[in-house]
Amino acid sequence: MESLLFYAFAGMAIVSALLLVNIRNTARALFLLFIVLFAMAGLYLFALADFIAITQILVYVGGVLILLIFAFMLSNKELLDDLQSTSKRFISLPNWQALVLALIFMSVMVYSYISWSEHIPQWIQQSEAKGKIILSTDNNIEVLGFKFMTQYVLPFEIISVFLMMALIGAAHLSRKEDNK
Amino acid sequence: MLCPLLAFLIQALLGKKSISGNIALVAILASTLISLFGVFLPIWNETTVLQKWAWFTIGQHTLHVGILVNNLTALMQLVVCIIALPVHIYSRAYMKGDSGIHRYWMYLSLFCFAMLGLTVSLNLLQLYIFWELVGFASYLLIGFWFTKETAAQANKKAFLINRIGDIGFLIGIALVYANCGTLDLSTLFGETSVLSSIDKNTSWVTFAGLAFFLGAMAKSAQFPLHIWLPDAMEGPTAVSSLIHAATMVAAGVFLLCTVFPLFNETVLLVITIIGTLTALSAALFALGQYDIKKVLAFSTISQLGFMMVGVGIGAWNAAMFHLTTHAFFKCLLFLSAGAVIHEMAHLKAKAQLAIDPQDLRHMGGLRHFMPKTFVCMVIASLSLAGFPLTSGYLSKDSIVITAYEWANHLGAAYMLIPILLIIVSLLTAFYIGRLIFKTFFGSFKYRSLTAAGISFHEAPKAMLIPMFFLAAGSLFPFFGISLTDYHSAWIMHTLETDSSYPTLAQAHLFIPALLTGGAILVWLIGWNWYVKQKYPLSENNVLVYFAHKQGYINEFNERVFVNGVIKLSRILYTFDRYVVDGLTKFFSWFVRQLSVVVYWFDKHIVDGLVNLAANATYYIGHLVRHVQNGQLQTYLGFALTIVVLGILYLIIK
Amino acid sequence: MITLTHFLVVSACIFCIGLYAVLAKRNTIMILVGIELMINAAILNFVAFGKYDKLNYAGQVFALFAIVLAAAAVAVGLAIILNVYRSFKTINPKNIHELKD
Numbered sequence: 001m002e003s004l005l006f007y008a009f010a011g012m013a014i015v016s017a018l019l020l021v022n023i024r025n026t027a028r029a030l031f032l033l034f035i036v037l038f039a040m041a042g043l044y045l046f047a048l049a050d051f052i053a054i055t056q057i058l059v060y061v062g063g064v065l066i067l068l069i070f071a072f073m074l075s076n077k078e079l080l081d082d083l084q085s086t087s088k089r090f091i092s093l094p095n096w097q098a099l100v101l102a103l104i105f106m107s108v109m110v111y112s113y114i115s116w117s118e119h120i121p122q123w124i125q126q127s128e129a130k131g132k133i134i135l136s137t138d139n140n141i142e143v144l145g146f147k148f149m150t151q152y153v154l155p156f157e158i159i160s161v162f163l164m165m166a167l168i169g170a171a172h173l174s175r176k177e178d179n180k
Numbered sequence: 181m182l183c184p185l186l187a188f189l190i191q192a193l194l195g196k197k198s199i200s201g202n203i204a205l206v207a208i209l210a211s212t213l214i215s216l217f218g219v220f221l222p223i224w225n226e227t228t229v230l231q232k233w234a235w236f237t238i239g240q241h242t243l244h245v246g247i248l249v250n251n252l253t254a255l256m257q258l259v260v261c262i263i264a265l266p267v268h269i270y271s272r273a274y275m276k277g278d279s280g281i282h283r284y285w286m287y288l289s290l291f292c293f294a295m296l297g298l299t300v301s302l303n304l305l306q307l308y309i310f311w312e313l314v315g316f317a318s319y320l321l322i323g324f325w326f327t328k329e330t331a332a333q334a335n336k337k338a339f340l341i342n343r344i345g346d347i348g349f350l351i352g353i354a355l356v357y358a359n360c361g362t363l364d365l366s367t368l369f370g371e372t373s374v375l376s377s378i379d380k381n382t383s384w385v386t387f388a389g390l391a392f393f394l395g396a397m398a399k400s401a402q403f404p405l406h407i408w409l410p411d412a413m414e415g416p417t418a419v420s421s422l423i424h425a426a427t428m429v430a431a432g433v434f435l436l437c438t439v440f441p442l443f444n445e446t447v448l449l450v451i452t453i454i455g456t457l458t459a460l461s462a463a464l465f466a467l468g469q470y471d472i473k474k475v476l477a478f479s480t481i482s483q484l485g486f487m488m489v490g491v492g493i494g495a496w497n498a499a500m501f502h503l504t505t506h507a508f509f510k511c512l513l514f515l516s517a518g519a520v521i522h523e524m525a526h527l528k529a530k531a532q533l534a535i536d537p538q539d540l541r542h543m544g545g546l547r548h549f550m551p552k553t554f555v556c557m558v559i560a561s562l563s564l565a566g567f568p569l570t571s572g573y574l575s576k577d578s579i580v581i582t583a584y585e586w587a588n589h590l591g592a593a594y595m596l597i598p599i600l601l602i603i604v605s606l607l608t609a610f611y612i613g614r615l616i617f618k619t620f621f622g623s624f625k626y627r628s629l630t631a632a633g634i635s636f637h638e639a640p641k642a643m644l645i646p647m648f649f650l651a652a653g654s655l656f657p658f659f660g661i662s663l664t665d666y667h668s669a670w671i672m673h674t675l676e677t678d679s680s681y682p683t684l685a686q687a688h689l690f691i692p693a694l695l696t697g698g699a700i701l702v703w704l705i706g707w708n709w710y711v712k713q714k715y716p717l718s719e720n721n722v723l724v725y726f727a728h729k730q731g732y733i734n735e736f737n738e739r740v741f742v743n744g745v746i747k748l749s750r751i752l753y754t755f756d757r758y759v760v761d762g763l764t765k766f767f768s769w770f771v772r773q774l775s776v777v778v779y780w781f782d783k784h785i786v787d788g789l790v791n792l793a794a795n796a797t798y799y800i801g802h803l804v805r806h807v808q809n810g811q812l813q814t815y816l817g818f819a820l821t822i823v824v825l826g827i828l829y830l831i832i833k
Numbered sequence: 834m835i836t837l838t839h840f841l842v843v844s845a846c847i848f849c850i851g852l853y854a855v856l857a858k859r860n861t862i863m864i865l866v867g868i869e870l871m872i873n874a875a876i877l878n879f880v881a882f883g884k885y886d887k888l889n890y891a892g893q894v895f896a897l898f899a900i901v902l903a904a905a906a907v908a909v910g911l912a913i914i915l916n917v918y919r920s921f922k923t924i925n926p927k928n929i930h931e932l933k934d
Contacts, residue, residue, distance in 0.1 A: 047880040101820060113845060
């Protein structure tokens with residue numbers, strides 16, 4: 001049952017992603033991205049990262065995706081033309097070189113993962129042997145809160161400042177330059 | 181010797197400003213004084229003075245330039261100076277007002293320099309250089325009135341014919357140098373002569389002698405190369421007197437005297453025959469001429485023939501003697517003729533007559549108007565005719581008598597030469613008598629004009645003084661005390677040659693008497709014919725016409741040489757065109773074909789390699805250029821490709 | 834049983850799809866989407882490995898950092914896209930070739 005669910009989520013993510021890259025309609029592609037992100041969040045759950053999954057849904061679906069849709073809508077005149085003129089085919093293969101490259105890369109990665117899984121690193125084996133792995137019964141959110149405020153306080157602060165900088169920068173960049 | 185050169189340079193620098201000729205006059209005066217007191221008097225009868233400087237070295241041989249002054253050259257130099265001086269003075273009056281006067285003085289100075297250089301040259305090459313310079317100056321002076329068509333033609337003719345002689349001279353020089361290894365006159369002909377050790381009967385000696393004689397023939401206007409001299413009379417009369425009567429044409433004789441030891445008997449015989457032929461033909465032609473200057477020109481040629489005979493019979497001292505005396509009286513004749521022409525030209529200009537001022541037929545009875553000129557002319561004519569008491573008598577008789585002795589020594593067939601010479605002498609007397617009679621006797625055709633107020637008067641003083649001086653020089657005391665014995669003349673005395681034949685006492689009596697008597701006889705005939713108007717021959721007589729046309733030699737030359745040359749050149753042209761050009765064309769065609777092949781090779785193989793490299797680079801660049809297409813995605817793709825390749829490499833390793 | 838390798842293979846698939854999107858799409862927004870996919874694949878790897886690190890929770894912590902960074906990247910990227918659209922009147926990267934030689 002658990003693995004079935006995992007495969008369902010994985011399949012949904014992969015198929016949706018494939019559709020996403022091959023669809024012509026950008027608006028539909030963005031909604032397919034919505035599905036992919038949900039499926040990914042589901043996969044995070046299987047990795048026992050419930051807080052990450054929730055954050056994924058909150059940040060991505062609630063923030064990034066909305067932002068992308070806004071951007072699409074702000075710049076879509078040409079895209080709409082493109083959409084109307086080439087909407088005959090539902091799926092298109094626009095760039096075989098990129099496809100070949102991506103497939104080669106994937107095969108390389110898959111090959112290396114599989115060959116790597118033969119000799120799992122020592123720390124994973126040790127953790128498994130000592131039982132020091134995250135279990136589904138653990139309260140992840142509390143531990144993460146402690147970790148952020150204690151062990152990872154410096155990266156946390158840096159990333160906060162960085163996020164603020166990025167947002168201010170984004171706001172500045174997207175501001176209309178009316179002085180010109 | 182360098183004075184005239186200096187004068188030439190100064191005048192060349194001054195250009196048109198030097199119109200008076202004073203510089204040239206001073207220069208020639210200085211030269212005369214130096215050559216008389218500084219060179220002639222000390223050297224005469226003394227040892228030879230020799231001064232030489234190394235000129236250039238070819239291989240082992242060093243050529244020297246320098247000055248060689250011996251009796252012969254000192255005499256020649258003195259003659260040149262002494263003749264040049266009066267001519268310069270005369271020219272001042274004669275050439276006054278001519279627009280090209282500055283050029284005239286310049287050329288005259290150049291000529292004097294060249295002529296003096298010629299006389300004192302040490303080696304044959306130096307002599308040749310001055311020889312050419314003399315020819316060049318002569319060319320310039322003949323063509324002095326270069327706007328005149330005939331003058332321009334005449335100087336071309338003179339130049340071309342002199343080229344023939346120059347070739348001969350040059351071949352002679354080359355032969356001498358090749359066989360003797362030196363061109364130094366003192367070494368060649370001095371006491372320790374190179375030639376004394378050479379067998380004179382070898383063919384190269386004959387050739388060299390003939391070559392030198394060819395050079396002298398052209399310069400001294402010997403038959404058949406004499407044709408340039410009558411035409412050269414287109415130059416100013418003063419120039420004619422200096423160059424074409426007295427000095428330059430004598431250069432050929434001088435050359436023969438200089439290289440005399442080189443000649444063997446064959447060459448000498450040729451010289452004698454040519455000389456006789458020249459003397460005879462020129463005397464005949466002189467009979468038919470109407471142009472006063474041309475009569476004198478043929479007379480010059482005839483007398484040069486005499487000199488040649490003198491050289492040919494071995495009496496080169498007699499030849500030099502005749503050269504000297506001839507220089508005086510012929511120069512005087514020309515100057516007198518110049519005076520006459522001058523006045524005739526004035527008359528023509530004033531009365532606006534369409535006549536040739538040089539034509540004898542328009543003259544006559546001038547002795548009333550120009551008595552002094554008349555006297556001078558008569559003295560010169562007597563001298564030319566070989567009348568007693570004149571210098572011409574001594575020198576001419578010396579040649580004729582020596583020729584007689586020579587012929588007597590050799591045999592009967594050779595007697596033809598002295599007989600011909602005597603005939604020529606008589607003819608000379610006749611034509612010069614004709615000249616005098618026609619010019620100065622009879623009635624003046626334009627007497628009505630002088631009555632109408634157009635004055636016709638004596639030549640100016642500046643022209644008369646040189647004439648008097650030369651007239652004095654034409655008389656016998658200038659050359660020797662003895663009236664009749666030419667052996668006692670000082671020139672003969674010093675330039676004594678050892679003759680190989682006996683002296684004939686009766687010839688010394690018999691020949692002068694014959695000549696004088698004959699001369700008087702022909703003068704009487706001439707008087708009858710020309711003064712008394714009892715001319716026996718019509719003007720259109722064939723013989724006269726023949727003589728007037730100078731024996732059709734010009735026409736003959738025209739026919740034979742000019743047409744021949746034209747035909748030959750046509751043939752050569754055809755040959756050239758079809759054979760030489762054909763070969764050339766074939767070669768060029770061949771080369772072109774070859775070049776096409778080479779071109780192809782070059783283009784497709786050599787260039788192909790280069791182009792291949794270039795194109796390969798280009799196409800690679802073209803291929804790689806797509807990488808730099810500004811597409812971020814492509815950049816990314818390439819970067820990723822490299823990464824993938826790197827990972828694959830790591831995996832495979 | 835769901836092992837680590839399952840997660841890795843899935844993440845590899847998602848990553849390569851994102852990669853393909855980045856290389857092939859003719860729309861800048863879709864390229865950004867591709868980048869998001871790749872980041873998600875990375876995050877999946879983080880959490881998959883983080884399962885075995887109870888002591889530090891490093892996987893999950895850095896997954897959160899990555900999410901934040903992705904959000905910041907998207908924000909900045911979209912701002913850039915807007916500017917590009919303003920100056921080029923297009924968001925097709927084919928038409929933006931200022932870097933061309």
